[in-house]
Amino acid sequence: MSTETFCTYETAWCPGCGNFMILECLKTALEQMGKEPSEVLVAAGIGQAAKTPQYINANAFCGLHGRALPAAVAAKMANEKLTVIVNTGDGDSYGEGGNHFIHNIRRNIDIAHFVHDNQIYGLTKGQASPTSVIGLVTGVQTDGNFNEPLNPALVAIACGAGFVARGFTGHKEQLISLMKQAIAYQGYALVDILQPCVSFNKTNTFAWYNARVYELDESYDRQNKAAAMQKALEFGDKIPIGVLYHEEKSTYHQKSEVLKQGVPLLDRKTDPALMKRLIASYI
Amino acid sequence: MYNLLIGGAAGQGIETTAAILEKFLKRSGYHVLTIRDFMSRVRGGHNFSLIRFGTEPIRSHSDRLDGIIALDDETVHEHRDQLNETGFILGDSKLSATDDRLIKVDMAGMAKELGNPRVSGIIAVGILLKMFGETLDGAEDVLGTFVKQQYLQINQKALEQGYAIAEKRYEHLDGKYSGWMLISGNHAVALGAVAAGLRFYSAYPMSPSTSILETLAALGDEAGVVVEQAEDEIAAINMAIGASYAGARAMTGTSGGGFSLMVEALGLSGMAEIPLVVIDVQRPGPVTGLPTRTEQSDLRFVISASQGEFPRMVIALRNQEDAFYQTMRAFHLAEAYQIPVILLSDQYLGDATATVEPFDPTRIRVADPASSYDGEDEYLRYRYSEDGISPRLIPGKTKHLVAIDSDEHDERGWITESAEVRTKMVDKRMKKIEGFRRELLEPDMIGPEDFDTLLLGWGSTWGPIAEAVRLLNQKGQGRYAALVFGDVYPLPQKLLKEKAAQAKRLINVEQNATGQLAGLIREETGIVCTDSVLKYDGRQISAEEIAARIRKEGAK
Known part of the structure; x- marks a missing residue:
């Protein structure tokens, strides 16, 4: 996982963790896109995946569990020149941060959201996540998980996301491509990345995913919303990976009266003449 | 009148x-x-x-x-x-x-x-x-x-x-205030924030703080302020922190219930040393309480909110002038010390309009990020320093990388569990308190120097207390004075100790049931109030009521 620009660091992840591949793909994608580390902000909440910002040579925001999205989108509002990427887990994104997941899709701010989805809680050592399959036995779900798993891609499409993709750590080249497309996409882009958790998820293993995934080919119409929802629903014996849905939409920056003027927010100053007028309006 | x-x-x-x-x-x-x-x-x-x-x-x-x-x-x-x-x-x-x-x-x-x-x-x-x-x-x-x-x-x-x-019944009296402003506490807070260079305000609507959100929204397009209605207060404060990290001066506002949801992120501002201004426009609690009424019962809560220990400052707004100038100053302190600054207002002050001299934004200096970094050595976001303040670069503005972490971190901002680094980092953060302690503003002293009874209050009871002192002294029943705190945490102690030593009676006047200021004073200084005037029915105490209760019961 070494690229020259985005460097290599020692990690605290288990050997064989899917996070390694995601990190490598992320660095490769950024390098191939010619990004400079100082223009990239990698944000995360808390979790194993959420350690990603610590292991890449870029600006890093390691905030609170579940709250990566609000901080990241606001950073993008403050400085539109930053390439903002949220790298964090399924518990962080869909559990603790579920409300922010829904509402930031609605905002459609130009960030990429890469969810390391291993269908389990890693940092807290093996409890069910929102995407855990039914029947998964854990130290908490002792009789097997009986809550319906969340389908992140389906939710995202339903909420109006314009770029929704599913990737798998076993398909490296495709994952790099998905990341590049997501970063380049103007608006909120979700890539739900299937990855094994070698320590705690003995059901959804690398082999389990590998036997089921298939790449969507060029015959697939990624602009058909109804078809995309059908594809998103496909998560059983067969799991399609690739861009499930793609639609050009106006971004928050294009719609906001303040931001569409093209001057990054942090560079703006309060006009003293306006201040005088505001004060006078109360006289 | x-x-x-x-x-x-x-x-x-x-x-x-x-x-x-x-x-x-x-x-x-x-x-x-x-x-x-x-x-x-x-x-x-x-x-x-x-x-x-x-x-x-x-x-x-x-x-x-x-x-x-x-x-x-x-x-x-x-x-x-x-x-x-x-x-x-x-x-x-x-x-x-x-x-x-x-x-x-x-x-x-x-x-x-x-x-x-x-x-x-x-x-x-x-x-x-x-x-x-x-x-x-x-x-x-x-x-x-x-x-x-x-x-x-x-x-x-x-x-x-x-x-x-209609027919004329009263004579017009000539006043000199036609050129002054007429403004509510909440509007003055909004103006103060804009004057301080606010660029980002995120909030979830909640009485009695909503008119700050609406006032900023009304002027945001013209003033270049992004005003975002968040999905909840947790998002509101995390957005403000994200914006501030990325270089936009940011604030969030709410009432006690929303503040309760913001508590964890308040600690993030403290731990990651990201400047943040939060206003709590108080209403009676607990929980939903009396949504549109007034109380001063969040003091003890906001001075200790969030787990762990980190420096923070709490400023209580006493009147509409404070609402403007102290909001500006809050941005200065937040930036200068890289801390969360909490403003405490309440429904009474937030909604009340008062006549004030036109605001002068040039009266308050607002610091820029402490980015005095020569660029020679490796940039360290949390570099140890004499005063605990490290250079705060804005990500993307230089070639240097800015890493922040809610975990304990080293000088670079990377996770660490080193006992040595942990101790040094806690010390570094806490050292900043010494700095802003020196900037604390002493409470307002109201009344004659030769008093024997001293009233103690904070925040919006400033007006009623000031007038009560006048009423009490007018009737010649005693010599009364008052200290009304604006900066309330850390507690400024100089004037308090001096005046308390002179007082025969100390009476705290507060809009809560437990005497929260009196408790804080006792804890910080050992000074004990002899009597108290407390009110917690959701309606602001008037000068007449303060005076009457002090006269009648000798206060209780």
Whole structure:
């Protein structure tokens, strides 16, 4: 996982963790896109995946569990020149941060959201996540998980996301491509990345995913919303990976009266003449 | 000095009627204070505004009335006992209430004839202006501030008709305040924030803080401020922190319930050393409490909110001037020390409009990020330093990378569990307290130097306490003074210790049930209040009530 620009660091992840591949793909994608580390902000909440910002040579925001999205989108509002990427887990994104997941899709701010989805809680050592399959036995779900798993891609499409993709750590080249497309996409882009958790998820293993995934080919119409929802629903014996849905939409920056003027927010100053007028309006 | 009450049900237009009347009075030179008492409902119930005006500065509302403008019968029944013998009640002919002081006018009929039943309140304003010897000069301008263009003409007519049918009853008094501002605490906070260079405000609507959000939203496009309604208060504060990290001056606002949700992220601002201003416009709790009423019961909560230990500052706003200048100063302190600064206001101050000298934004200096970094060595976001303050670069603005972490971290901002680094980092953060302790503002000293009884208060009771001191000293029953705190945490102690040593009696006056300031003072200084005046019914204590309770019971 070494690229020259985005460097290599020692990690605290288990050997064989899917996070390694995601990190490598992320660095490769950024390098191939010619990004400079100082223009990239990698944000995360808390979790194993959420350690990603610590292991890449870029600006890093390691905030609170579940709250990566609000901080990241606001950073993008403050400085539109930053390439903002949220790298964090399924518990962080869909559990603790579920409300922010829904509402930031609605905002459609130009960030990429890469969810390391291993269908389990890693940092807290093996409890069910929102995407855990039914029947998964854990130290908490002792009789097997009986809550319906969340389908992140389906939710995202339903909420109006314009770029929704599913990737798998076993398909490296495709994952790099998905990341590049997501970063380049103007608006909120979700890539739900299937990855094994070698320590705690003995059901959804690398082999389990590998036997089921298939790449969507060029015959697939990624602009058909109804078809995309059908594809998103496909998560059983067969799991399609690739861009499930793609639609050009106006971004928050294009719609906001303040931001569409093209001057990054942090560079703006309060006009003293306006201040005088505001004060006078109360006289 | 006159004191008028405009009362009626929610939806009858009390708000607009009061706002127009107070603006007329202020523009004619009066010093005006208007407080708003309303129920948590959109229609019905009983709401009122109290407008007090005179030629001398007015700091407190009063319960004694010179006039009542009753838009319904309940207003007459509720408030007639507060009315002076020589006072008047102005009401519609449709009211069934009877009272010798009641002047009935067919305002509803007149309004209907004019073509819009909603202008009856403006007819009342016309009547009142005549009664108080005012002119209608500048009426169009005043009306234009509150009324849409297409309704301007009909409102103007309503005003003139009301004026024409009334008789002068009081002499106009010449005040010198026509050029001053008339502004509420919440609006002054919004203006202070913009003056300080606010670029990002995120909040979830919550009474009584919502008018800050709305005021900023109204001017945001022009002023270059992104105003975002967040999905919840957790998002609101995390957004503000994200924006601040990325270089946009940021703030969030709420009331106690929303602040409860923000608590974890308050610690993020402290731990990651990201400047943040949060305002808690207090209302009575716990939980939903009394949504549209007032209380000062979040002090103990906000000074200790969030797990662990980190430096923070808490400033209580005492009046509308504080609301502007202390909001500006909060941004300065947050930036200079890279800490969360919490402003405490409340419904009373937030909604009350007062007459203040036009604000001067140049009076307060607001620091820029401490980015004095020479670029020679590796940039370290959390570099150890003498004063605990590290260079804060803005990500993307230089080639250097800016890493922040909610985990304990080393100088680079990377996770660490090293015992040595942990201790040094805690020390570094806490060292900043020494710095802002030196900048603390001592409490306001009110009253004579040779007092023997000292009242202690904080925040919005400043006005009532100041006037109470005057009332108490007037009757010659004792020599009273007061200290009213603005900066409240860390607690400034110099003046407190000096004055407390001189006092025979120490009485804390607070709008809560447990005497939270008295508790803080006792904890920090060992000084114990001998008596207390506490009120927690959701209504702001008046100067008269403070004075009466001190006289009668010797306070309790």
